[in-house]
Amino acid sequence: MTAFENSLRHSFGIEGTDELKYIISQFEPVLLKKGEVFLEEGRSCDKLCFVQSGFLRIFTETENKQITQWIAPHGYFVTDLSGFIFEKMSRWTIEALTDTRLFYIDRNKYKKLNTFIPQWPELERQFIVHCFTTLEDRIFSHLSMTAEQRYHFFFQHNKELFHQVPLQYIASMLGMTPETFSRIRKKQ
Template identity: 45%
Template sequence: MNELETYISSFWNITGTDLKMVASFFQPETIQKGSFYLKPGKICNTLSFLQSGLMRVYLIDDSGQEITQWIAGKGGFITDLAGMLFNDASKCYIQALTDCECYTINRTEYNAMEKTVPKWHQLEKLFIARCFIFMEQRVFSLLSMTAEDRYKWLFNYNPALFNEVPLQYLASMMGMSPETLSRIRKRISS
């Protein structure tokens, strides 16, 4: 079982023939550091599993400031669900922060899975529910946690990010200024 199959199996709780079928739809892809997976106004036609590397999802607000929504790393999926599922134009950028190795499925193949994988509707529902729950948790943390608690949550979730990603991106993703992030890091590490 390769890494993609292992992740699909654990994420969707499928095995055997269904697992092999789902994994067979994904194709290996390399995305070079600095390349854009998606830009605003474009429709996202792909869903990718990150085998290695980091991708940043961000917006540019009306004042021209970049706001990092999320940084996806190894073992995560990357897409714009509104585009992939509803053919809506994206409002965000998705850019490779490092060279990335991915397994990617396009919309045509994604939609074809419902004909070849009998449990696909259940699996897709579970996938979308997990995405929704994760986003709910992110919104809740931004609204209810202190800046220090958000820092601790992200650090516990993925400590490697703090060595691999520019701090201004992490600060933006946690809804704080880079200066606030620096003060929190200094206070926690001392």
């Protein structure tokens, strides 16, 4: 079973082989080159993607800096969820930090999944709950941990990122200035 199939099973709770095959058939492969944008802030978000390999950065720009919301390694689903589900303009830009292989499904195909898979509303609910709990965990860590604790926790669970993406993006994602991040890193 591929990482994509495993992630579909885990994130959506898909059990049947026929359903899994059908869902996979609705996704298209795409290769993004390093620096290429998958979604631009202020544009319509009409795709949900799965990162097969590489890294995507989700960020926004303010007047004086870029704020990284998340860095998605292989095995993650990525979209601007409120834009994708509610058809709002995207709040985020999603760009490839490395050459990145994706599988994506557009909103129209996604909406038609319930036509072919009767239990799709429940599977989709499980996926959104999974997204929500991941977000809750991130908020909890930002509110309850010191900068040093956030660094250690993130490092323990995402070591590969520290050698493959610019460290200022990780610092931003953890809610730290590059100087604080560097100071904590030197202590290690």
